[in-house]
Amino acid sequence: MASQPNILLIMADQHRGDAIGADPHCPTDSEGYPFVHTPELDNLVERGALFSRAYVPAPICVPARQSLWSGQTPATTGATNWYGHPWEFEHTLAGELTDAGYQTHLVGKTHSHPRGNHVGFERMGPTHVGASLRDDGYAEWLRDRSGGAYDKHTGGLESNTWTARPSHVPEHEHPTTWTTTKALEFLDERDEDRPFFLTVSYQRPHPPFDPPRAFWEMYADRDLPTPVVGEWVDDAFGDEIPTYPPTDAWIADLSPHEIDRARAAYYGLVTQIDFQVTRLFEAMWREFGVLDDTLVVYTSDHGEMLGDHHLWRKGFPFEGSARVPLLMQFPDGCDYPTERVIDRPVGLEDVMPTLLDVAGVDVPASVEGRSLLSLVEDPHADWRPYYHGELGPSWTPEDATQYLVDDEYKYAWNPHTGDEFLFDVAEDRREKTNLAVSSDNEDLLAAYRSKLARHLEGREEGFSDGETLRTVGLDAWDGMETP
Secondary structure (H helix, E strand, O other): OOOOOEEEEEEEEOOOOOOOOOOOOOOEOOOOOEOOOOHHHHHHHHHEEEEOOEEOOOOOHHHHHHHHHHOOOHHHHOOOOOOOOOOOOOOOHHHHHHHOOOEEEEEEOOOOOOOOOOOOOOEEOOOOOOOOOOOOOHHHHHHHHOOOOOOOOOOOOOOOOOOEOOOOOOHHHOHHHHHHHHHHHHHHHOOOOOOEEEEEEEEEEOOOEOOOHHHHHOOOOOOOOOOOOOOOHHHHHHHHOOOOOOOOOOEOOOOHHHHHHHHHHHHHHHHHHHHHHHHHHHHHHHHOOOHHHEEEEEEEOOOOOOOHHHEOOOOOOOHHHHEEOEEEEOOOOOOOOOOEEEOOOEEHHHHHHHHHHHHOOOOOOOOOOOOOHHHHHOOOOOOOOOEEEEEOOOOOHHHOEEEEEOOOOEEEEOOOOOOEEEEOOOOOOOOOOOHHHOHHHHHHHHHHHHHHHHHOOOOOOOOEOOOOEOOOOHHHHOOOOOO
């Protein structure tokens, strides 16, 4: 392996952890085969590893991406919710690689603030003439390409909605295809005297749920897996379920037909990404000759509830929202074990130190994540005792959360309402039973309360005195902006 391998980081937006064929908890069809068709992504494990319990430090776009780029937790970045303050980090993943001699480039979605903040990258898209500098440039490109005849919303779908239909634009104009095209343009124009760090950041499967028709048809007529609805849902959220839900409702008891359409579209978008990854890999291998010299990592900023527990979108501590895919494929000549499926709780802040480790670049002291390579070498190696995630109120005060997840249990606590959840995720990965409501589990519940209280000691919001959890008012998140 070269001393500095190329690095390809593929980011999806809102890709839940079980919506990938290689995941041990992917839904299966009647014959036991994975329901979600992602053969290219699955194949990464052949020469690498799958982290089947990868969680996000905050299950919503902006704070999760800040943690990814900085290697820090939301408490350190100051982004414990949808905050609009500038992204100012002393060290970033892209910045460290740029300083180490890498050519660093991002195509697709960034969500950085202010618009145009490069977060250490030398270049970000767009590359087409006349585009304004925004998250990705796709909206401007589509408008210019159509001569103003249509735009990304002409089909009647908006972001953060559960409605679904095949895309109103041809497949070659879809944002997933466009993002891959921009990645190939970079590979064609890159400086071949330097290793590259390329981030390909897809906008999907984040809503709108609008796959090209070919991918819609892959799932539309199938017997789709039904959402799980835990026995605790009515007590926790029953009063929030609207009689006539708007299309952007965060909670809705929809008809089976509406749920099937949303799920068919979502899985179709995931499979479309897989096909575009195939397109990217083929060009990297046949045309550019760099695939074998490249570390590949695939992940997402958060998941999608997709109707589980009547919930939609993200922002929750539950598996559909807080767990994401995390796969890596090592370059040729790398001595790390392969075909690893690692079932230890890890998180997005671990991506930065891992990539720097592979590149042979020193990890800054500001980074709080840990290199995942120790778990690749030994899945039973010493690791953090639990993973912590959090989020302030997003859609409603009822969805504020602080959560811990370890090898056996997940404990989630709402620091505004005091609501608690305790799931045996080793046996009940779909979180059907909330153990926190039974007096039989009081000792176990008390142990996890104490763990979280110790973890939150000293937080300025006043969540804990170090021994006891304390609920807070909404003013604890002053400055919060809702998405």
